[in-house]
Amino acid sequence: MGxxxxxxxxxxxxxxxxxxxxxQLFIGLHLIHExxxxxxxxxxxxxxxxVMMPGRTFATVDHIIPTDNRKRPFGDPLAExxxxxxxxxxxxxxxxxxxxxxxxxxIVHIIGPELGLTQPGMTIACGDSxxxxxxxxxxLALGIGTTQVxxxxxxxxxxxxxxxxxxxxxxxxxxxxVYAKDIILHIIRRLGVFGGTGYAYEYAGTAIDALSMEERxxxxxxxxxxxxxxxxxxxxxxxxxxxxxxPYAPKGEAWTRSxxxxxxxxxxxxxxxxDVVRIDAADIAPTVTWGINPGQxxxxxxxxxxxxxxxxxxxxSLIREALGYMQLAGGQPIxxxxxxxxxxxxxxxxxxxxxxxxxxxxxxxxxxxxxRALAVPGSMEVARAAEAEGIDEVFREAGFEWREPGCSxxxxxxxxxxxxxxxxxxxxxxxxxxxxxxxxxxxxxxxxVMVAAAAIRGAVVDARDVFAIR
Amino acid sequence: xxxxxxxxxxxxxVHVPGEDIDTDRIIPARFLKCVTFDGLGEHLFKDxxxxxxxxxxEHPLNDPRFAGATILVVGRNFGCGSSREHAPRSIAKxxxxxxxxxxxxxxxxxxxxxxxxxCVSLARPDLVALAARVESQPETVVTVDLxxxxxxxxxxxxxxxxxxxxxxxxxxxxxxxxxxxxxxxEEQIRAVAASLPYIGA
Numbered sequence: 001m002g003x004x005x006x007x008x009x010x011x012x013x014x015x016x017x018x019x020x021x022x023x024q025l026f027i028g029l030h031l032i033h034e035x036x037x038x039x040x041x042x043x044x045x046x047x048x049x050x051v052m053m054p055g056r057t058f059a060t061v062d063h064i065i066p067t068d069n070r071k072r073p074f075g076d077p078l079a080e081x082x083x084x085x086x087x088x089x090x091x092x093x094x095x096x097x098x099x100x101x102x103x104x105x106x107i108v109h110i111i112g113p114e115l116g117l118t119q120p121g122m123t124i125a126c127g128d129s130x131x132x133x134x135x136x137x138x139x140l141a142l143g144i145g146t147t148q149v150x151x152x153x154x155x156x157x158x159x160x161x162x163x164x165x166x167x168x169x170x171x172x173x174x175x176x177x178v179y180a181k182d183i184i185l186h187i188i189r190r191l192g193v194f195g196g197t198g199y200a201y202e203y204a205g206t207a208i209d210a211l212s213m214e215e216r217x218x219x220x221x222x223x224x225x226x227x228x229x230x231x232x233x234x235x236x237x238x239x240x241x242x243x244x245x246x247p248y249a250p251k252g253e254a255w256t257r258s259x260x261x262x263x264x265x266x267x268x269x270x271x272x273x274x275d276v277v278r279i280d281a282a283d284i285a286p287t288v289t290w291g292i293n294p295g296q297x298x299x300x301x302x303x304x305x306x307x308x309x310x311x312x313x314x315x316x317s318l319i320r321e322a323l324g325y326m327q328l329a330g331g332q333p334i335x336x337x338x339x340x341x342x343x344x345x346x347x348x349x350x351x352x353x354x355x356x357x358x359x360x361x362x363x364x365x366x367x368x369x370x371x372r373a374l375a376v377p378g379s380m381e382v383a384r385a386a387e388a389e390g391i392d393e394v395f396r397e398a399g400f401e402w403r404e405p406g407c408s409x410x411x412x413x414x415x416x417x418x419x420x421x422x423x424x425x426x427x428x429x430x431x432x433x434x435x436x437x438x439x440x441x442x443x444x445x446x447x448x449v450m451v452a453a454a455a456i457r458g459a460v461v462d463a464r465d466v467f468a469i470r
Numbered sequence: 471x472x473x474x475x476x477x478x479x480x481x482x483x484v485h486v487p488g489e490d491i492d493t494d495r496i497i498p499a500r501f502l503k504c505v506t507f508d509g510l511g512e513h514l515f516k517d518x519x520x521x522x523x524x525x526x527x528e529h530p531l532n533d534p535r536f537a538g539a540t541i542l543v544v545g546r547n548f549g550c551g552s553s554r555e556h557a558p559r560s561i562a563k564x565x566x567x568x569x570x571x572x573x574x575x576x577x578x579x580x581x582x583x584x585x586x587x588x589c590v591s592l593a594r595p596d597l598v599a600l601a602a603r604v605e606s607q608p609e610t611v612v613t614v615d616l617x618x619x620x621x622x623x624x625x626x627x628x629x630x631x632x633x634x635x636x637x638x639x640x641x642x643x644x645x646x647x648x649x650x651x652x653x654x655x656e657e658q659i660r661a662v663a664a665s666l667p668y669i670g671a
Contacts, residue, residue, distance in 0.1 A: 012666065015659050015662050016658055018636075019651065020640045022636045022640075024655055024659075026663060035554075039507055042505070042506065056669075063502075076503075078504070079503065085505045119668060121667075127553060128552075129577060145555035145581035146581075148580070151648060151649055155653055224577075225551075257667055261667040293490050293492070317489075411499045413500065413502060413503065430492075430494070430551060432495065434495070434498055437500070440522070
């Protein structure tokens with residue numbers, strides 16, 4: 001009987017089974033950042049431990065870094081303290097840090113692939129739930145807590161229960177103006193925000209095969225929003241072509257050896273799964289959220305649900321809570337909902353391909369006067385590439401602010417925040433209450449092209465109509 | 471590493487209703503600007519407990535009838551979203567020693583157990599009954615009994631709890647922080663590393 005990628009990679013990285021039944025899993029690549037990792041070094045010191053394999057951990061700064069003025073010390077002394085603590089720990093334990101002076105700083109899930117650190121058949125861990133992004137390369141990538149960051153630093157391992165595997169096949173061809181972001185919002189809407197708990201998601205099918213590596217990253221990135229800690233796509237020629245020649249990619253004889261390994265860990269044609277779900281790509285429209293979790297999503301042409309449509313008391317009260325918070329009325333079309341802020345960026349949609357795609361349509365258009373619009377490249381490399389193509393100028397001319405790289409308004413730990421109950425059309429990953437920095441701020445998630453269309457109209461709108469995408 | 475065996479947690483409880491409560495709601499991101507976990511307890515559920523002007527909002531944790539509760543009763547998919555360990559840390563630092571809900575998000579659950587904070591699940595009707603009892607009789611002594619795998623409410627109510635076997639075993643055996651076990655395997659760790667094509671040669 002065939003094996004799937006999850007089983008192959010998991011088994012190769014299993015050190016042993018612990019008392020109680022969890023797996024001691026070896027972690028091939030460990031990524032750290034300034035918010036969830038400094039405390040782990042303190043725990044390490046308290047226990048008198050050191051870093052077992054400092055060459056297998058890489059650090060960057062992304063969550064709290066300002067995107068307007070990056071002059072040190074930062075205006076926020078707490079932010080300055082966190083970045084300094086991380087730098088000191090990296091110096092002390094011999095860990096490579098991609099900070100601003102390195103020229104390679106960026107969102108941890110953007111720089112890993114960009115540098116060629118992320119490779120198929122690896123286990124990857126990071127103190128961040130969007131670590132699933134790296135699954136786009138056929139890696140098993142899991143988000144961990146700070147105590148587990150300590151575990152990886154000390155032992156290059158985590159203790160974790162084996163996951164079940166659900167194959168999600170998306171068959172057919174996406175319509176024009178429909179992107180990976182729409183696929184994943186559609187999947188989460190269908191399977192629910194906790195439908196993936198206990199599962200790894202294997203994304204497959206002709207629509208997934210056709211996605212670029214960047215779009216596969218967007219897809220895998222939001223697996224956790226559906227409850228799945230791990231999401232992955234089997235590696236193929238596109239994957240190998242993306243990696244080749246990047247700074248940390250294997251070279252020469254190592255490349256040949258790696259390629260053989262990468263091909264060997266793909267799911268066998270007769271592999272078995274704990275569950276299989278099939279989705280028709282033609283059913284997926286540009287999708288937007290209307291509520292306070294990513295599963296509360298509808299196509300842009302649909303109407304906001306009413307509590308009466310719910311099939312349980314729990315659902316009914318969830319819909320009521322979401323409508324109240326979002327200041328929306330059940331039954332109203334989502335199209336036409338006025339926005340005050342537009343945000344393009346984040347580990348979900350902050351790659352150069354995202355900005356390039358938006359720039360195609362943005363040229364010659366203007367952001368509505370009522371909208372504050374922010375474009376935040378995911379890394380210094382993304383910024384350089386975009387600027388080399390003049391993409392930054394297209395954004396600026398349209399009325400966007402073009403910022404320095406970081407997580408920015410996805411979680412608003414830096415000064416980029418919503419004010420009061422502003423409504424933001426956002427290319428990020430979470431529409432939780434207060435997520436974008438104001439306790440009453442509101443978020444509607446959508447693809448970057450949909451954000452651009454909303455910025456121009458000053459309201460949620462079908463980008464296919466605004467940009468004549470046929 | 472010698473850790474306490476966690477067999478049962480007993481105390482009064484408080485019910486914080488709602489489904490899909492994410493870790494941003496448990497501890498908003500602005501309180502993550504710290505290099506230690508000290509002081510997180512006071513920010514638990516900050517933006518739903520307090521209005522923007524700092525005055526207390528209507529919230530079970532602000533209700534004096536539930537002051538001093540050590541068991542937190544929640545709904546479905548509690549702790550979804552961000553992997554921030556600050557969430558279970560703030561719950562523990564606030565004074566809770568166990569969480570009872572319908573279900574928990576995976577990363578939150580793992581982070582909690584690694585701190586010795588058991589999260590146990592009850593079937594929906596049982597959870598509703600527990601919440602009703604706690605709300606009508608806040609003095610009820612609730613016991614989360616991991617040995618017998620039940621939750622008790624007062625002297626008269628008992629419901630079966632569920633928890634993944636590995637987590638239950640780890641709590642009962644005092645092995646909930648895995649670092650001791652992980653460190654034991656150093657030779658095997660190096661052997662696995664050497665066997666991997668991307669490391670070995």
